[in-house]
Amino acid sequence: MSEQDQVQKRAWVKNAAIVFLAVMLLLTLFSNTILNHSLPEVAVRYAESGSINAKIRGTGTVTANQSYEVSIPQTRRVESVAVQVGDPVQAGDLLFTLADSESSELEAAKAELDAMVLAYRLALIDTSSKDYAQDDHEIAQLQKKLQEAQTESAAHYVSDAELQQAKNKVTELEAEIRELTAELAELGEGSGGNLAELKEQRDQLQHEFDAAEIAYREEMAALREAAEAARDADLALGISSGGPVEVYMAALAITYAKAGMDEELDATGLLKTAVAAAYTEITQLEGSLAAVKDKIKNDTSDEYEDVSEELQDAQLELEEANTALELLNEKKEKWLLADESAESYQEQLNEKLFALAEQKKQDNKEQQKDSLNLADQQKKISEQQQKVNELQADSVSGTVVATAPGVVTAINVTAGNETMPGEAMAVIEAQDLGYSLSFPVTLEQAKKVKVGDQAEVSNYYWGPSITATLTSVKNDPENPGQGKVLNFRLDGEDISAGMQLTLAIGQKSANYDVIVPNSALRTDANGTFVLLVTAKSTPLGNRYYANRVDVNVLATDDINSAVSGGIASYDYVLTTSTKPIEPGQMVRLIEN
Amino acid sequence: MKDFHIKDFLLKKKIYCILILLNALCLLAFSIFSFAYDGLSRQLLHEHQAEIWAGESEERYAQVSCFLPADSSVTVEDIAAFRQKVDEKLLEVSLEAEEGKSLYIDAYSGEAKLNLKNGDRLANVHALGVSENYFFFHNLFLRSGSYLTSWDLMQDRIVLDENTAWNLFGSFDVAGMELSINGKPFVVAGVVKRDQHKVSKLAEESTPSVVYLDYSVIADQAPIRCYELIMPNPISDFAFSVVKENFPIGERGAVLENSSRFRVPRIADLFFDYGKRLMQTDGIIYPSWENAARLLEARMSWLLLLAAISAILPLCSILVVMVVLYRRLHLYIKEKIMDRRIAA
Structure with a gap:
């Protein structure tokens, strides 16, 4: 690292320190202002x-x-108004003058009266008495029919006793016939006891005879046959021209034939006897039968005939009785028929009579009602007439006057206009x-x-003062239970x-400490x-803090509230702020 | 030794210098965006009233709002019934208010147009019919007088905004003055300054003059459109679900939790559902404060995106540095072990 670099570094540190100090100075000087603004x-x-x-x-x-409101019951034209709003009036003072003309109400009332009279007359026509000629005619017809039916019924009347009598007679005759028939049968049977026996005997004998006859005839035929055979053998012998054997044979045949013929002959003889015997017997029986018949005939014929005759008589009588009974029955049917129709006519007649009576009753009621209605209509007509008269009388007197003293507070009509019936033309207040x-x-x-509380009138700033005194507090009918x-x-x-x-209106003012x-x-x-x-005082001036104090609200009005709690008179209370305030927070007072 | 290596490495490679610079810039941007995000989230006071309500209490509270369509049929009686439900739900989780105190606070409001008159001066205003605690939720700055309170004896008090006070009286100190609405006299309770935040101003552009009066005064012409509630929230979403399940919002009403609406996951959700909010299907006309909050949410979602983007490079760099460091450390340890073995 060169020396120049080091010098540059030191210059940078120096500059930074100067800037820092300048900022610190500024902040210190304006801290209060800055704080206040925050x-x-x-x-x-x-x-x-x-x-x-x-x-x-x-x-x-x-x-x-x-x-009270001044009004008239008619539509009338107002000619002049005699008072002005605010005028004091006495009873009888003229308020309005009305134009002298028929009111529309009068015209309407007259028209109504005419209509009512017409309606009354029409009702009178409607209620004229009722006509029952048709009903009476129908009743007379029914009565005639009933009479005819009754006459027919009387003509064909058959009493039960009469009928019973005829029936009894028939029954009696039938019983008699039965008896006679039985008697006749008895008669026939009683005389013929032997007769029947004899008849049977004869029949049997006839039978036996017939059998014997047949047997005899058969035997006779056999005999004739045997005879013919013998004759034939004879003839053969006679004419035999042959050797001895043939002759012998012919002779033998003749022997046999003759023997047979003999036998047959015997049998025929026996049968002939038997036939003869049977014939005899039959003849005898025939005789006895005839005898019996004769006897029967002789013994019973008289009584039998008598009975038979009686029977015939009885049967005839019965026929007559039956005919009589049938006639009676026919008669009764006719009677019943006539009776039935008579009853039906009677019923119809009754119904008709009842209906007529009802109709008459109803008509009577209606007539009564009609008469009541008519009376009512009459009354109404007279009332209407009275109304018309009154209206006519009113239409002449063309003034409206005050009925009580007071001050006119409103006039709702003007001269030249028409009044509305029943609507207030003017309002008069009784000032007292x-x-x-x-x-x-x-x-x-x-x-x-x-x-008793006095209330201030707050929107009446002009004119003499008005005092208002609370006279009563009542339930609000429009908001029951929730308002007064x-x-x-x-x-x-x-x-x-x-x-x-x-x-x-205010509560009596109460004094509170805070x-x-x-x-x-x-x-x-x-x-x-x-x-x-x-x-709080500080070297840089006063600092203000907002502190929370819980209070109770004792009373309140539109502007202030009375409170109690940790607060005394002349404490500063915060009313409003530009930002939300936390309790204990520093605040700035508005500079006025 | 390690420091020397890195220093040496960076000094030698110019490109790394640029990278470091870029990373520093990104971090700075991230900090700025995060700070701005936080600042924005605290801007609208009416979204943070749960904290004010909680005061020094240790209980957790949440603020929940219900927005109802313009033709809603929810009545004051429905709200009274809902309060009972809230009491029941709180009892279920063993929460009961002490004598003279309340565990929750609520407010409702409806909107209508009114003509105000003071002598010859007229003002056509947007009137908010509010319940007694409305001003707890909307803590507007009082120029004079007081809010409408639960202690009010008369329901003829009206709070004006500065604009209306100026139009009708030419002054802001008009508490106690009288004005009339449809011939009925009203007393000015106070004058408030409206929310001065940008988003609020934007949201309130359509309603230059606003007055606040007791809901009962305009109940017949203003259906309840908004219901706000602050109640204990012992577990997440407790308050929200109590409101969602019990308040008669109908099919088209909306419920939201104000306390958590500006948290990062919620704002991120907004971004993921981008544009969905533009589709209005429920017939709700949101009140100005909610519109302001929604506008703020939209802005915050962009800030969040920018913050996320600015964090990408630093995160990648950290990852790369950590990998390189790990490898070097690995190599270094290996060499040491080899040296010891050789020494041994």
Whole structure:
């Protein structure tokens, strides 16, 4: 390292030291100023003793305790106005003159009257008596039909006894016939006991005879055959021209044939006997049968005939009785039919009569109602007539007068214009009864005042003074449970209804040891506090520190709050600052 | 010995000098980007109110916001019911507030257009109907007066921004003055200065005049559009899931955790889903503070990308140096062992 380099190095160190010292000097000289500029600027106020005067303000419209509106019930043209706003009037003083003309109300009333009269007449026509000719005719028809049906019913009347009698007769005859039939059958059977036996015997014998005859005929045929055989053998022998053998043979055949013929002959003889015997028997039986028949015929014929005749008679009688019964039944059916229709006609007639009665009752009611309505209409017509008369009378008297003394506070019509029925033409206030004003407040606000407190009128700077006295504190009907209404009595001159007045009513001023501006109060998570600004003397001047002091707020008004805590009168309290202040932080006072 | 080698090595090789210079520049850039990232993440105070709420408490808190579509039907009663749910959920994890204190704080708001009148002076303003704790979440600088508070007796107090105060009164010290909205008198509670950050100003361009009044005053014309809550978060995502599961956000509402939205993984996610946010499908019109936060997120995502890019070269260099060092050390030890053996 050369010597020149070393010299250069030393020069650099020297320069650096000079700069450093210069900066240090500057900083020392201006430290206070620099410090001051880096500090937050704060405004302070003295804590003082004094009063807290919480005021409740409210605005309301002045209303007269009593006022009345002048109005007429007609639309009329105003000819002239006799008073001006502010004029005192006495009862009977002329207020308005009206033009002499029929009002539109009168015209309307007349038209209405005409309409009512017309309606009444129409109603009269409507309520004329009712006509029941059609109903009466229908009833007469029904009555006629009923009579016819009743006559027919009477003509075909069959009593139950009569019918029963016919039925009984039929039953009796039927029983008789049954008896006679049985008797006849009995008669036939009783005489024929032997007859049947004999008939059976004869039949059997006939059978036997027939069998014997057949057997005889068969035997006879066999016999004839055997005879023919023998004859044939004879013939053969006779004519035999052959050797001895042939003759022998022919002779033998003849022998056999003759033997056979003999046998047959015997049998035929036997059969002939048997046939003869059978024939005899049959003949006998025939005889006995005929005898029996004869006997039967002889024994029973008389009685039987008698019974038969009786039976026939009875049957005839029964037929007659049945015919009679049928006739009776037919008659009864006709009677029932006629009776039924008679009943139905009766029913219809009854219904018709009932309906007619009902109709008459209803009509009667309506007639009564109609008459009531008519009476009402009549009454209305007379009322309307009266109204028309009144309007007509009014239309002639063309003045409106004051009905009570007072001051005219408003005139709502001008000459030449028409009035509106029922609407105020003028308002007259009865001054003797005074004025009032009210406005709503919160419950908390209401707690701060009491009846009798005087309120200041804050927006009425001109004219004579007005005093307002709180007369009552009532519940606010528009905000029940959450609000109250303060009512004031106003005294003074030149008060009139409709004025907007703002009143301020205050709690009686209370004195407190320490009051601070509201802007000095601060709150954080640790409660309410103020920042007290304290001064410390240093060689370079006063240093100011903001220190936290916890306080309790005792009362407050629009500007100040009374507090208690570690603070006394004439302490400086910080009201506002340019930067947030930490407790214990140094601050700078605003230079005024 | 080692130092000598490296020094020697670097001195001899000019290219290494350039590399070192580049590395140093990259590291510097990385530091700057990281610092800027951190700075940006702290810019919007309303995203960090959980820390303010926690105060000196040891409990972990998280801030969660719900955004509801313009036609949302969530009512104050729904919110009261949700608070009960929150109490139940906190009890489930054995958290209960001490007497006179609360474990959580919430606020809701809706927006409408109003005409304000002071004598002959008129102002058409963007009105935010807010609940009592709104100003805890949106700690705007008070020029005069005070915010709307939970101690207010009257609901006719109104907080103006500087612009409105100037237009109506020609002054900023107007706390206690009266003005009227549709004929009804209102009392000025205070005048606030609006958020002065660039992103907030950009987000509030469309609403030059803003006033804040009690939500009940404009409840009938302004549906609740935003609900904010700070509650204990004993484990990650506890608060988020309580809100997500119990708040009636409907099908189109959105829930997000403000406390963790600027953390690196969340911002990196934004980059990975690049452009997805441009697709609006839920019908939500975000309030200005949320739009500001979203704008900030977009900017931070670029910073994150730049920081990541600037870290590439130094990381590679470190890797190369470590490998070279390892090899040299290995060689050196080997030589030593050989020398000893020879000596032995």
